Amino acid sequence: MNPADAGPETRANVLTVTDLQTAFPTRRGTVRAVDGVSFDVREGETLGLVGESGSGKSVTAMSILRLVAAPGRIESGRIELAGQDVLALEGEELRRVRGSIAGMVFQNPMTALNPSFTVGWQLMEALRAHGVRDPEELQRRVEQALAAVGMPDPARQLDTYPHQMSGGMRQRVVIAMGMINEPRLLIADEPTTALDVTIQAQVLNLMKRLTREHGTALLLITHNMGVIARMCDRVAVMYAGEIVEEALVRTLFSAPKHPYTSGLLRSIPRADHGRGKVPTMTGFPPDMAAPPSGCRFADRCPYVVDACLSDRPALVEVESAHKTRCLRVQELGGSVADLTVRGVA
Incomplete structure (x- = not known):
């Protein structure tokens, strides 16, 4: 077979x-x-x-x-x-x-x-x-x-x-x-x-x-x-040298669980969105000769909190066959769409 x-x-x-x-x-x-x-x-x-x-x-x-x-x-x-x-x-x-x-x-x-x-x-x-x-x-x-x-x-x-x-x-x-x-x-x-x-x-x-x-x-x-x-x-x-999300393709496209993945998907031009500026992610990837101690996407993430800057997240399965390296999704559940923008205190 x-x-x-x-x-x-x-x-x-x-x-x-x-x-x-x-x-x-x-x-x-x-x-x-x-x-x-x-x-x-x-x-x-x-x-x-x-x-x-x-x-x-x-x-x-x-x-x-x-x-x-x-x-x-x-x-x-x-x-x-x-x-x-x-x-x-x-x-x-x-x-x-x-x-x-x-x-x-x-x-x-x-x-x-x-x-x-x-x-x-x-x-x-x-x-x-x-x-x-x-x-x-x-x-x-x-x-x-x-x-x-x-x-x-x-x-x-x-x-x-x-x-x-x-x-x-x-x-x-x-x-x-x-x-x-x-x-x-x-x-x-x-x-x-x-x-x-x-x-x-x-x-x-x-x-x-x-x-x-x-x-x-x-x-x-x-x-x-x-x-x-x-x-x-x-x-x-x-x-930045890590896997930040892993999932079935359909699941990832419908409900991404890492802000970086969500940013990649938003940056795809779509015919049904008409003309206008394509959304982009601000900032740049980290210097890999001196990577940050916390989340490597933190400097570019709109959902960052204090814990993101100090704790390096692990790649954790949060749903069946769906893993993410985002601390906030791991703690709160859901997907990126469920997160609220919270600045660092």
């Missing part, structure tokens, strides 16, 4: 991240770009990881596959892929996990693809790294992978270089590369960046179809709430 057809409660976790901390030493001190992040992704489901630029989304993705470049380092936590502790793997064991258990679609296909080699050679190299050697099988599987992502005339594209392709075609190639070894998890980091709206829709439909057909779990990283609404089953909202 395709895992996507099973109920959420019966699906096993493909990915489990527990209290992950990834840091970068700087002249001004240590920056923890990912600070205590925990979440899981189940078989056949799509989890969206959303937040503004600099919130830690991409560093989280790179940490999962141990791709954080020095001097960055994973300081602590646990990452399990299909039951294997990724942080305990080295050498060939780690290389085997990359691609076969978890594949990745990088943010910019022009930097993900090597301009010196043809598309066919690069796709075949992904198969060779996992033991496929027969030339006929290599060509057959690469052509199948390109056909699966809707590439016209796959056989002819094998001899094409990345610069000879359009942005949409290159994006299809990196998706094919991520899926070619049939991984159980696909991590897609901003897969529609720099694509026009029509191509974005095609790429998203393609990823949704491929994950559905193969039962592959998808971790979709984006700053676009519209993409989250269209693609995901669950969503985790990141801010």
